[in-house]
Amino acid sequence: MTPEIAREVQFTFDSADPGALALFWAEALGYQVQPPPAGFESWEQALEAYGVPPEKRNSASAVVDPRGVGPRLFFQQVPEGKTGKNRVHLDIRVAVGLVGEERMAALEAEAARLVAHGATRLERHEAVPPNAGHVIMADPEGNEFCLD
Structure with missing residues (x-):
């Protein structure tokens, strides 16, 4: 059965430092760090309002195509480092x-x-x-x- 609509695709990267890696990929692709949710001037303000403790505020980040065409890249913090060759790149x-x-x-x-x-x-x-x-x-x- 074929879906009636196309699905959005997001690429997820495991990371030690999601914020820094997001900035690199934004530069590499001409993307931008995903803007904070409506009603907030910054991610720091949003995370404070959501009660996220300071030590957890770099646990995730994302970059998006400012034209809305390319896929979103999501960066999530994990405790382990990279151990092998990428299977997808x-x-x-x-x-x-x-x-x-x-x-x-x-x-x-x-x-x-x-x-x-x-x-x-x-x-x-x-x-x-x-x-x-x-x-x-x-x-x-x-x-x-x-x-x-």
Whole structure:
């Protein structure tokens, strides 16, 4: 049976520091930290009103596409660290339609920008057919993603 409506998708990241990781991904994707609920000027104000103790206020964060098109990314605090390779990862498509050296230059420029925001560059895969070329990166907590 096919659903009558499409479902919204959210990607959830386990994290040691949800607030910091949310800021990284907002920068990487051109997203924004999700605004606080209606009636509150800040998340701090909302969490205070909800009775969330100060030590729990960085237990979750989210970023959203300001255009309302892309999926929400949710970051939840967990006690354990990352232990293995991601089975699913995000591709940030920064070189769509570019080929060869022009493509690789665009990927390198974006890699340098994200390294300045806390990412780690892991591998470069050259633009050799059938591979269009991409760069494998990791966010500040070690979650792999690709620049494509």
